[in-house]
Amino acid sequence: MQFKDIIGQEKLKRQLIETVDNGRISHAQLFLGKGVNGKFALAVSYAQYINCPHKTADDSCGVCLSCKKYQALSHPDLFFSFPVNKGKKGGAEDDDGEERTKDSGISKTASTKDLISTMFNKEWLAYLNETGYYPYLQDWYSRISMDNQQGIINVEEARRIVKDLSFRPSEAHYKVLIIWHPDKMNPSAANLLLKFFEEPPARTLIIMVADEKELLLNTIQSRFQLIPVPKIDSGSLRRHLRSMFPAISTQQIENAVILADGDVHMALSVLMEGEQIKDHFLMFQSWMRMCYKAKSLEEIKDFVEKVSKIGRENQKEFLQYGLRLIHQSLNMNYGHATLTRLTIYEKDWLSKFSPFIHINNSLTIIEKLEKTIFEIGRNASAAIIFMKLSLDLSLLLKIPK
Ligand SMILES: [Zn+2]
Numbered sequence: 001m002q003f004k005d006i007i008g009q010e011k012l013k014r015q016l017i018e019t020v021d022n023g024r025i026s027h028a029q030l031f032l033g034k035g036v037n038g039k040f041a042l043a044v045s046y047a048q049y050i051n052c053p054h055k056t057a058d059d060s061c062g063v064c065l066s067c068k069k070y071q072a073l074s075h076p077d078l079f080f081s082f083p084v085n086k087g088k089k090g091g092a093e094d095d096d097g098e099e100r101t102k103d104s105g106i107s108k109t110a111s112t113k114d115l116i117s118t119m120f121n122k123e124w125l126a127y128l129n130e131t132g133y134y135p136y137l138q139d140w141y142s143r144i145s146m147d148n149q150q151g152i153i154n155v156e157e158a159r160r161i162v163k164d165l166s167f168r169p170s171e172a173h174y175k176v177l178i179i180w181h182p183d184k185m186n187p188s189a190a191n192l193l194l195k196f197f198e199e200p201p202a203r204t205l206i207i208m209v210a211d212e213k214e215l216l217l218n219t220i221q222s223r224f225q226l227i228p229v230p231k232i233d234s235g236s237l238r239r240h241l242r243s244m245f246p247a248i249s250t251q252q253i254e255n256a257v258i259l260a261d262g263d264v265h266m267a268l269s270v271l272m273e274g275e276q277i278k279d280h281f282l283m284f285q286s287w288m289r290m291c292y293k294a295k296s297l298e299e300i301k302d303f304v305e306k307v308s309k310i311g312r313e314n315q316k317e318f319l320q321y322g323l324r325l326i327h328q329s330l331n332m333n334y335g336h337a338t339l340t341r342l343t344i345y346e347k348d349w350l351s352k353f354s355p356f357i358h359i360n361n362s363l364t365i366i367e368k369l370e371k372t373i374f375e376i377g378r379n380a381s382a383a384i385i386f387m388k389l390s391l392d393l394s395l396l397l398k399i400p401k
Pocket of ligand 1: 053063
């Protein structure tokens with residue numbers, strides 16, 4: 001991956017190149033930014049640039065042996081770590097001969113604690129190539145598991161990392177480890193790694209790529225140099241979508257640019273899976289109506305039953321979507337028109353719904369939704385927490401303005 005293949009982010013590319021030019025490459029860096037904004041692709045291009053012996057003033061050469069191996073993701077001094085789950089198929093071929101069932105690829109006795117990311121190497125490389133190095137967690141989970149199970153970076157994985165990084169680089173100037181979603185590390189993995197990162201081997205660069213600072217341990221935050229990665233600017237995103245989809249109307253592209261707010265995965269979802277967003281919309285709309293009217297517990301039970309079936313990651317996406325509409329309602333009500341990003345059907349409905357979201361209830365509603373997203377992430381019972389949330393919302397929506 002070369003810098004030239006990255007969507008926008010021109011200023012950050014320059015800053016990263018300067019760290020190399022000035023010999024100020026920090027050995028532990030945290031690429032931080034919300035959504036699929038290219039932070040992962042930037043980490044890979046940066047590593048390729050650092051190790052290219054024929055780099056130019058603004059990019060790696062793309063043709064030397066190091067660049068070629070980087071581009072094939074086969075460089076012996078490039079390592080990845082990422083969350084995995086039990087999976088439907090564990091990429092067993094490259095593993096250590098542990099007994100495995102033929103169809104699942106995973107050992108009959110394997111539990112989550114035995115899983116390490118290299119078992120999924122084949123899927124991972126294919127997935128990165130498909131997304132152009134713009135990975136998205138839920139997509140990754142659905143790629144490797146039947147029902148979007150949550151993933152983890154466990155202590156076995158941490159031990160694997162320590163082992164892999166303990167040797168000197170075999171070819172490159174710098175050995176590079178890119179950890180995607182360090183927020184999925186469990187505490188024992190984090191403790192082991194932090195101890196190791198305190199005195200990393202010479203010529204080793206560790207880049208963590210994360211969405212939210214709050215989800216990371218303080219010890220990680222303090223030991224890693226923070227590299228904020230902003231959202232992709234509208235102009236670059238628009239040009240990218242236009243070149244990918246030359247036949248799509250300007251209006252559709254514009255709609256995707258507005259809704260995506262600098263997140264390329266979101267933009268592609270809007271274009272390619274516009275229907276799913278619409279599903280969320282229709283479900284949220286009927287849920288809010290039901291909560292407001294809430295004539296019977298039966299109605300709520302129907303909804304809870306429906307939402308319980310869509311899987312945890314979808315539930316979280318649905319609630320995130322709901323949160324967005326609540327925030328947009330506030331923008332509508334309190335005059336931040338420029339902050340309002342909505343499709344035509346959302347705008348139409350929110351013009352009626354937004355008066356129900358106001359200063360006396362909005363904060364509590366937002367807190368409840370966020371808390372539910374958190375609880376779903378912690379594997380709480382979806383039926384119970386959606387039931388509780390629906391009852392809470394039904395009271396909150398009736399609070400007078
Ligand atoms: Zn090169």
